[in-house]
Amino acid sequence: MSEQQIIDQQSIEQRMTIGALQQAYRSGDLKVETFLTEKLQQAKLDDNNIWIETISESQLKKMLKQLSSKPIESLPLYGIPFAIKDNIDLSLLATTAGCEAYSYQPKQSAQVVQLLMEAGAIPLGKTNLDQFATGLVGVRSPWGAVKNSVNPEYISGGSSSGSAVAVAKGQVSFALGTDTAGSGRVPAALNNIVGLKATKGLLSCTGVVPACKSLDCVTLFANSVEELNQLLEISAQWDEKDCYSRPNSAVNGDEWYQPENRLSSLKIGVPKKGQLAFFGDSSAQKLFAKNVQCLKKAGAEVISIDFQPFLDAAKLLYEGPWVAERYAAIEEFFVKDPKQCLSVIETIVGGATDHSAVSTFKAMYRLQTFKVECDAILDELDCIVTPTVGTTYTIEQVEADPIQLNSNLGYYTNFMNLLDYAAIALPAGFLDSGLPFGITLFGKAFSDRLLLSAGAQLQQINDFPLGATGLPLMAQSAHENEIDIAVCG
Amino acid sequence: MSEQQIIDQQSIEQRMTIGALQQAYRSGDLKVETFLTEKLQQAKLDDNNIWIETISESQLKKMLKQLSSKPIESLPLYGIPFAIKDNIDLSLLATTAGCEAYSYQPKQSAQVVQLLMEAGAIPLGKTNLDQFATGLVGVRSPWGAVKNSVNPEYISGGSSSGSAVAVAKGQVSFALGTDTAGSGRVPAALNNIVGLKATKGLLSCTGVVPACKSLDCVTLFANSVEELNQLLEISAQWDEKDCYSRPNSAVNGDEWYQPENRLSSLKIGVPKKGQLAFFGDSSAQKLFAKNVQCLKKAGAEVISIDFQPFLDAAKLLYEGPWVAERYAAIEEFFVKDPKQCLSVIETIVGGATDHSAVSTFKAMYRLQTFKVECDAILDELDCIVTPTVGTTYTIEQVEADPIQLNSNLGYYTNFMNLLDYAAIALPAGFLDSGLPFGITLFGKAFSDRLLLSAGAQLQQINDFPLGATGLPLMAQSAHENEIDIAVCG
Numbered sequence: 008m009s010e011q012q013i014i015d016q017q018s019i020e021q022r023m024t025i026g027a028l029q030q031a032y033r034s035g036d037l038k039v040e041t042f043l044t045e046k047l048q049q050a051k052l053d054d055n056n057i058w059i060e061t062i063s064e065s066q067l068k069k070m071l072k073q074l075s076s077k078p079i080e081s082l083p084l085y086g087i088p089f090a091i092k093d094n095i096d097l098s099l100l101a102t103t104a105g106c107e108a109y110s111y112q113p114k115q116s117a118q119v120v121q122l123l124m125e126a127g128a129i130p131l132g133k134t135n136l137d138q139f140a141t142g143l144v145g146v147r148s149p150w151g152a153v154k155n156s157v158n159p160e161y162i163s164g165g166s167s168s169g170s171a172v173a174v175a176k177g178q179v180s181f182a183l184g185t186d187t188a189g190s191g192r193v194p195a196a197l198n199n200i201v202g203l204k205a206t207k208g209l210l211s212c213t214g215v216v217p218a219c220k221s222l223d224c225v226t227l228f229a230n231s232v233e234e235l236n237q238l239l240e241i242s243a244q245w246d247e248k249d250c251y252s253r254p255n256s257a258v259n260g261d262e263w264y265q266p267e268n269r270l271s272s273l274k275i276g277v278p279k280k281g282q283l284a285f286f287g288d289s290s291a292q293k294l295f296a297k298n299v300q301c302l303k304k305a306g307a308e309v310i311s312i313d314f315q316p317f318l319d320a321a322k323l324l325y326e327g328p329w330v331a332e333r334y335a336a337i338e339e340f341f342v343k344d345p346k347q348c349l350s351v352i353e354t355i356v357g358g359a360t361d362h363s364a365v366s367t368f369k370a371m372y373r374l375q376t377f378k379v380e381c382d383a384i385l386d387e388l389d390c391i392v393t394p395t396v397g398t399t400y401t402i403e404q405v406e407a408d409p410i411q412l413n414s415n416l417g418y419y420t421n422f423m424n425l426l427d428y429a430a431i432a433l434p435a436g437f438l439d440s441g442l443p444f445g446i447t448l449f450g451k452a453f454s455d456r457l458l459l460s461a462g463a464q465l466q467q468i469n470d471f472p473l474g475a476t477g478l479p480l481m482a483q484s485a486h487e488n489e490i491d492i493a494v495c496g
Numbered sequence: 497m498s499e500q501q502i503i504d505q506q507s508i509e510q511r512m513t514i515g516a517l518q519q520a521y522r523s524g525d526l527k528v529e530t531f532l533t534e535k536l537q538q539a540k541l542d543d544n545n546i547w548i549e550t551i552s553e554s555q556l557k558k559m560l561k562q563l564s565s566k567p568i569e570s571l572p573l574y575g576i577p578f579a580i581k582d583n584i585d586l587s588l589l590a591t592t593a594g595c596e597a598y599s600y601q602p603k604q605s606a607q608v609v610q611l612l613m614e615a616g617a618i619p620l621g622k623t624n625l626d627q628f629a630t631g632l633v634g635v636r637s638p639w640g641a642v643k644n645s646v647n648p649e650y651i652s653g654g655s656s657s658g659s660a661v662a663v664a665k666g667q668v669s670f671a672l673g674t675d676t677a678g679s680g681r682v683p684a685a686l687n688n689i690v691g692l693k694a695t696k697g698l699l700s701c702t703g704v705v706p707a708c709k710s711l712d713c714v715t716l717f718a719n720s721v722e723e724l725n726q727l728l729e730i731s732a733q734w735d736e737k738d739c740y741s742r743p744n745s746a747v748n749g750d751e752w753y754q755p756e757n758r759l760s761s762l763k764i765g766v767p768k769k770g771q772l773a774f775f776g777d778s779s780a781q782k783l784f785a786k787n788v789q790c791l792k793k794a795g796a797e798v799i800s801i802d803f804q805p806f807l808d809a810a811k812l813l814y815e816g817p818w819v820a821e822r823y824a825a826i827e828e829f830f831v832k833d834p835k836q837c838l839s840v841i842e843t844i845v846g847g848a849t850d851h852s853a854v855s856t857f858k859a860m861y862r863l864q865t866f867k868v869e870c871d872a873i874l875d876e877l878d879c880i881v882t883p884t885v886g887t888t889y890t891i892e893q894v895e896a897d898p899i900q901l902n903s904n905l906g907y908y909t910n911f912m913n914l915l916d917y918a919a920i921a922l923p924a925g926f927l928d929s930g931l932p933f934g935i936t937l938f939g940k941a942f943s944d945r946l947l948l949s950a951g952a953q954l955q956q957i958n959d960f961p962l963g964a965t966g967l968p969l970m971a972q973s974a975h976e977n978e979i980d981i982a983v984c985g
Contacts (some may be wrong), residue, residue, distance in 0.1 A: 220861055247872075250864040331853035335861075338854065362853030364820035365827065372709055372824075375739040383736075 022478060023180045025087050025234050032079050032086055039086035040071050043129055046088045050131050050178050055159065056151040057169040057178065059093045060100050061132030070129055082127030083241060090173040090182035091120060092166075093133035094140050095225065096214035104216040105138035105148050105166075108347040109340050117214025118249070119183060119225050119242045126241045131179055134169025138352045140185050140218040141333060142166050143193045143416040144405050147349055152402045156198045156475035157442055160401050164194035164416065166218075167226065171198045174228045175474035181229040181238055187218040188324055189420025191226025192432035196395035196445025200474050201462065202432040203227045203235045206452045207424055208253030210239075211246035219332035221251065222424040230473040231480060232431070232463035236264045239455065256453035263456035266463035271306025273461060275448070276384065276391040278314035284418050288398035290439040295394050298435045298446050302392065305468060307461075310388065316380035321421035323377070325414065327362075327370040329425075334359030351409050378426050385428075385451055390458060393419040395432045395445035419447060427451075431458040434471050511967060512669045514576050514723050521568050521575055528575035529560050532618055535577045539620050539667050544648065545640040546658040546667065548582045549589050550621030559618055571616030572730060579662040579671035580609060581655075582622035583629050584714065585703035593705040594627035594637050594655075597836040598829050606703025607738070608672060608714050608731045615730045620668055623658025627841045629674050629707040630822060631655050632682045632905040633894045636838055641891045645687045645964035646931055649890050653683035653905065655707075656715065660687045663717045664963035670718040670727055676707040677813055678909025680715025681921035685884035685934025689963050690951065691921040692716045692724040695941045696913055697742030699728075700735035708821035710740065711913040719962040720969060721920070721952035725753045728944065745942035752945035755952035760795025762950060764937070765873065765880040767803030773907050777887035779928040784883050787924045787935050791881065794957060796950075799877065805869035806880075810910035812866070814903065816851075816859040818914075823848030840898050867915050874917075874940050879947060882908040884921045884934035908936060916940075920947040923960050 022028075031037035050061050062070075079085045091097050094104040096113035097120055103110040115121070120130065137147040145168030146152035153168035155161035156175035163172045167184025171194030174182050184191040186204040195202025203226060210225040217223055227238045240261045245254040277299055285292040303309050323329075333356050334341065345353045385391070396416050405412050423430050430449035438444050448458050470480055511517075520526035539550050551559075568574045580586050583593040585602035586609055592599040604610070609619065626636040634657030635641035642657035644650035645664035652661045656673025660683030663671050673680040675693040684691025692715060699714040706712055716727045729750045735741040766788055774781040792798050812818075822845050823830065834842045874880065885905050894901050912919050919938035927933050937947050959969055 221857065221864075247868065250861065250868050328853040328856070332857045335854050335857050359854055360852065363849065364817040364851030364853060364856040365824050365848055367817075367853040367856045368710065368821045368824050372739065375710075379736065379739050 023177045024230050025084065025180055025237060028087055028180060029085065039074065043067060043071065043086060043088055046178065047131055050173070053178065055154040055156065055163075055172050055176065056135055056148070057153060057173050057176070059103055059105075059133045059135050059150050059169070062099055062130065066099050067129070074127060074129070077127070083237065084123060085127035087128045087181070088131050088179045089123065089128050090132060090134045090170050090179045091130050092136050092170045092182070092184045094136060094185055094216040095120060095183055097130050097133060099130070100133050102133070102216060104140070105136045105150070106348060107149060109337065113214065115214070118211035118244070118246050120214065122242050122244060123238070134167075134173055134182065136168060137166035137190070138349050139216070139333065139337060139356070140166040140187060140190055141352050141355055142413055143189050143420070144409070144413050145194060146402055146405050147351055147409075149349065154402070155442070158440070160403070161442055162197065162400055162402055162405055164197035164396070166190035167228070168194050171195055171200060171202070171228050174198070174200050174230065177474060177476045181227060181234060184226040184228055185215060185218065186224045186226045187222050187424060189417045189423070191224065191228070192395050192420050192430060192447055193416050195228055195432040197399055197443060198474060199434045199443035199471065200228055200230055201232050201235055201434065201466070203239060203455070203459070204423065204430045204432075205239060205243065205455050206253070206259070206429040207427055208251050209243040209255060209455070211244065211249045211252050213246050213248045217332070217336040219329050220336060221332060222329065224424060232433070232459055232466050235431070236261070236456075236459045236463070239459070259453040259456050261456070264459055266460045266467070268306070269460040269464050270302060273307045273389040274387070275302055275307045275309050276312035276388045277309055278393060279311040282314040282318070283394070283397070285394070285397040286415050288438070291394065291398050291444055294436045294438065294444045295446065299392065301465070301468065305464065312384050312388070312391065316377045316384070317422045317426070320374060320377040320381065320425050321417065323370055323374055324421045324425055325417075328367040330355065331359040331362050331367070374425055381426050382451070390448045390450035390454060390461065393447050393449075395419060395447045399442055423449060429453070429455045429458060431462045433462050433465060434469070436469070436471065512666045513719050514573065514669055514726060517576055517669060518574065528563065532556060532560065532575060532577055535667060536620055539662070542667065544643040544645065544652075544661050544665065545624055545637070546642060546662050546665070548592055548594070548622045548624050548639050548658070551588055551619065555588050556618070563616060563618070566616070572726065573612060574616035576617045576670070577620050577668045578612065578617050579621065579623045579659050579668045580619050581625050581659045581671070581673045583625060583674055583705040584609060584672055586619050586622060588619070589622050591622070591705060593629070594625045594639070595837060596638060598826065602703065604703070607700035607733070607735050609703065611731050611733060612727070623656075623662055623671065625657060626655035626679070627838050628705070628822065628826060628845070629655040629676060629679055630841050630844055631902055632678050632909070633898070633902050634683060635891055635894050636840055636898075638838065643891070644931070647929070649892070650931055651686065651889055651891050651894055653686035653885070655679040656717070657683050660684055660689060660691070660717050663687070663689050663719065666963060666965045670716060670723060673715040673717055674704060674707065675713045675715040676711050676913060678906045678912070680713065680717070681884050681909050681919060681936055682905050684717055684921040686888055686932060687963060688923045688932035688960065689717055689719055690721050690724055690923065690955070692728060692944070692948070693912065693919045693921075694728055694732065694944050695742070695748070695918040696916055697740050698732040698744060698944070700733065700738045700741050702735050702737045706821070706825040708818050709825060710821060711818065713913060721922070721948055721955050724920070725750070725945075725948045725952070728948070748942040748945050750945070753948055755949045755956070757795070758949040758953050759791060762796045762878040763876070764791055764796045764798050765801035765877045766798055767882060768800040771803040771807070772883070772886070774883070774886040775904050777927070780883065780887050780933055783925045783927065783933045784935065788881065790954070790957065794953065801873050801877070801880065805866045805873070806911045806915070809863060809866040809870065809914050810906065812859055812863055813910045813914055814906075817856040819844065820848040820851050820856070863914055870915050871940070879937045879939035879943060879950065882936050882938075884908060884936045888927075888931055912938060918942070918944045918947060920951045922951050922954060923958070925958070925960065
């Protein structure tokens with residue numbers, strides 16, 4: 008092998024995007040078996056507390072053997088390594104939901120996992136999370152706090168912490184998370200990757216440990232928006248076994264993914280002065296303002312909106328009765344011995360019994376009132392932009408103040424599923440501390456393709472390095488000629 | 497006045513349909529003031545316990561004066577008398593919801609009442625109901641049991657009892673009721689009139705005392721389906737003040753009211769053998785079978801379906817947490833002194849505190865599971881036909897067994913709003929006892945015009961006498977040439 012060949016090989020291995028790997032497999036530059044064996048080794052050597060369990064080498068071999076019987080071109084995710092949050096079933100490994108005592112061996116994989124594997128993707132293991140997906144911090148786990156991919160003293164965000172960091176560190180190409188109150192968006196933001204919390208019900212929750220069953224979403228993490236779009240197409244299938252599953256809308260199919268110059272036709276709302284919270288982080292504040300400028304520069308009409316009804320709805324999630332869903336999800340386990348949970352989880356879930364049916368219906372009426380107000384605001388817009396989180400914290404800070412700081416992280420995320428909106432979390436630059444900052448675009452249910460289109464254009468414009476790898480965004484083959492590139496100040 | 501003229505005049509007065517009255521007003525055969533003054537007198541002399549309060553003569557005069565400034569042709573409901581269930585606000589009178597101690601003087605009329613009055617309709621007063629709309633019997637009222645319009649020893653059905661009987665006895669042309677679990681359909685069936693429980697949210701609930709706020713519907717009673725269609729067009733307007741209000745769907749506008757030969761293109765489900773309940777009433781059973789035959793004769797494809805998931809959903813309503821909505825609706829009043837309610841209402845509403853937030857969410861998951869099953873059944877059909885009630889009872893029988901017999905009456909109605917379906921109650925002949933029997937057609941949300949079209953054709957085919965008046969159905973001007981008439985065995 009020449010020196011040049013070695014560099015190319017390294018470059019391919021570091022470039023984890025689906026498109027780059029496919030190209031390398033198809034051209035023969037990269038062998039699936041060699042590559043995935045290396046990736047699995049890398050995962051096993053990880054020291055960020057990303058993984059709860061990885062697959063065995065023999066399990067990998069078996070999957071590779073099955074894969075080898077199929078032509079590379081026949082499978083859109085042929086040999087693409089991915090990670091699965093450990094509240095989503097993979098038949099090969101136990102599901103713990105972040106709690107050893109709760110752990111069970113699933114008979115089959117979650118519907119979403121099955122669909123991705125049928126498309127050729129290879130799961131490397133199950134990732135660490137805030138126990139029972141209850142938290143936005145990534146430190147509430149007996150497997151240890153998941154360390155931020157950029158600076159290990161900082162939190163990774165949660166609850167889908169391990170999945171996000173696995174992508175950011177280039178251990179997998181994409182990962183599955185879940186998102187009830189922000190768990191799929193906060194860790195995307197804090198690790199400089201993209202996260203899609205699609206419209207509720209588009210991705211099946213069959214085979215997922217519920218957090219709040221009426222609100223839960225399975226989410227996708229990747230390096231590029233282009234990949235999110237491809238993954239959505241593969242994983243969003245109506246599922247008769249999930250009572251909250253919904254078929255996609257006709258105006259939200261793959262053909263509506265049109266990133267070319269998409270921002271110039273959009274009306275984007277932004278919370279008016281005084282309604283944005285950065286919790287004292289002026290660096291984040293400046294970055295957000297810069298991102299809004301960037302949207303304007305790309306031609307979007309940015310309109311100041313009243314964000315209060317969204318914030319009011321957000322408050323309902325933690326103050327209201329929805330915590331009872333978390334209790335209902337694990338009731339049998341919980342009542343036997345609540346002490347098997349982490350203390351902070353025991354406190355939160357145990358609080359569910361304070362809520363009555365009467366207070367539940369009253370909260371639902373209030374929510375419905377807020378929804379009417381929020382919908383009316385969105386009726387005048389295509390989507391809304393906010394920070395994904397207002398600031399970030401060190402692991403030490405969160406351990407010292409676990410409830411309030413967790414709550415701060417949900418300021419822009421808690422309302423989303425209550426109001427039945429779709430959202431995409433996008434990298435948005437780096438804070439003075441060097442840590443990633445992120446923004447979220449959100450819109451009504453079934454606005455996924457619009458958000459993906461806008462997000463893809465923004466990612467091309469910003470051209471930030473990917474995750475924690477420092478590598479540039481690789482132009483994706485499918486749409487590379489369509490994307491309008493402009494440089495933002 | 498010649499004898500013939502006197503007969504014509506009587507005939508007009510007895511024919512209370514909107515079309516007949518409009519014609520008589522416009523031709524000058526009938527004077528609005530004379531007619532409405534007589535109608536108000538008739539209402540004041542009523543001995544069926546229909547009314548809780550009627551308007552005063554001076555209130556009528558004032559409304560007539562306002563009306564007289566407008567051309568008859570300009571208002572679709574010019575001078576049409578109607579009745580309002582006394583849980584719906586009319587600014588002229590107090591709202592009692594069937595409980596004197598609860599009574600309040602509304603500042604303005606309910607949105608639906610306003611719309612009807614703006615269209616020229618004249619409210620004659622507020623009608624008796626099962627207290628707080630909690631019941632399907634029409635006997636749970638301090639104002640006395642509302643007597644059946646055909647046989648006063650029998651129940652009228654409830655909770656919109658007074659409104660239905662007012663229409664059936666020809667005291668008003670139409671009436672407003674409400675329907676949470678069957679209150680707008682059961683009394684229609686038991687009094688031989690038509691009742692529309694439109695898609696949830698189409699008629700605003702602003703100005704209505706809630707029963708179960710997330711389920712409540714305002715309903716329409718009339719003599720003919722043609723009139724229901726007209727009234728729906730006038731009264732269904734999205735209302736920003738009602739958080740559960742919904743705009744109509746594009747496929748459910750007035751232009752979709754097409755009764756001509758409508759049945760011949762429909763697939764209609766009917767509960768399979770063993771899932772129909774007539775509570776020992778063989779006469780009702782025979783009538784239902786005859787009605788199904790009639791649908792077939794008119795060309796409908798009638799398909800046997802599994803009715804179990806609908807029945808399972810129905811059970812949830814009374815066994816599940818939704819009673820907490822009734823408590824939430826009157827909590828402040830109720831906690832002060834529950835004894836101000838009728839004993840049966842106190843027992844029912846007081847039971848709400850047994851339900852927790854956890855049990856509420858669990859019930860919602862079960863409901864959602866049933867909804868998936870029921871929707872899948874309806875996906876293969878245009879609508880489903882059932883009896884509206886399986887049998888009927890005397891007032892004495894219900895007073896002796898107030899809970900079980902009430903529950904029997906809800907067998908075919910309780911699931912409707914939980915599952916978000918639209919329904920129309922139609923006269924379907926007379927039992928051996930001479931009492932009316934009714935059937936219901938129901939379909940998915942926004943199937944209202946389809947149900948109205950089918951119902952109108954069926955009413956023309958059956959040509960039963962109207963309400964308790966014995967008068968024949970008067971062919972309605974707007975669509976009379978379009979309706980295909982066939983005689984059923």
